[in-house]
Amino acid sequence: RICITVQVVFFLAALALFFNLRFKALYIILLALFHDLQIVTIAYDKQVASPFPETPTVVGLLMQSYSMGILMFVQTMGLVMFGHLFMSDTFAASYHTTMNAGSGGEMERYLETAVFLQISNSSAILILSARTVGFFFSSMPAWQLLASTIIGQAIVNVWIIFFAGRLVDRMLVSDVAMVWAYDI
Numbered sequence: 001r002i003c004i005t006v007q008v009v010f011f012l013a014a015l016a017l018f019f020n021l022r023f024k025a026l027y028i029i030l031l032a033l034f035h036d037l038q039i040v041t042i043a044y045d046k047q048v049a050s051p052f053p054e055t056p057t058v059v060g061l062l063m064q065s066y067s068m069g070i071l072m073f074v075q076t077m078g079l080v081m082f083g084h085l086f087m088s089d090t091f092a093a094s095y096h097t098t099m100n101a102g103s104g105g106e107m108e109r110y111l112e113t114a115v116f117l118q119i120s121n122s123s124a125i126l127i128l129s130a131r132t133v134g135f136f137f138s139s140m141p142a143w144q145l146l147a148s149t150i151i152g153q154a155i156v157n158v159w160i161i162f163f164a165g166r167l168v169d170r171m172l173v174s175d176v177a178m179v180w181a182y183d184i
């Protein structure tokens with residue numbers, strides 16, 4: 001939870017300070033809602049114990065959370081700054097409209113939606129990868145955790161592809177696939 005908070009806070013601060021742009025509060029609320037609904041099932045997870053004793057400390061947990069959050073922030077900013085080079089023409093047009101608009105404006109909806117999807121996908125991947133010391137696929141998560149993560153991301157992705165409209169822009173399937181490839 002701390003990691004995603006660091007990612008979002010650093011992203012919002014960088015967006016405001018370096019680009020003089022705003023990100024709709026709706027996206028932050030949706031991110032928190034979907035992330036919390038997915039992570040609540042982590043209590044069911046069966047983690048494999050380390051062969052050596054571990055003594056977690058608050059400082060160690062915070063350092064790991066902040067370092068991962070900062071890396072995820074850099075990834076999000078990479079999509080904002082360089083996504084127009086590898087995403088669709090629709091994304092590129094949204095990027096150019098946003099960056100050429102007057103200062104203090106909001107991001108264009110398509111770009112905002114892509115960033116929302118990127119943060120949402122990366123938080124779901126984080127839920128599965130942070131639960132184990134090795135690769136996330138080296139041990140099977142509890143079915144409840146896996147199901148809530150898959151269902152949550154399926155809802156977000158299907159909504160963005162088929163049902164979005166007034167508040168959140170519909171995205172091209174190719175751009176959704178590119179965001180997934182970018183996150184992985």
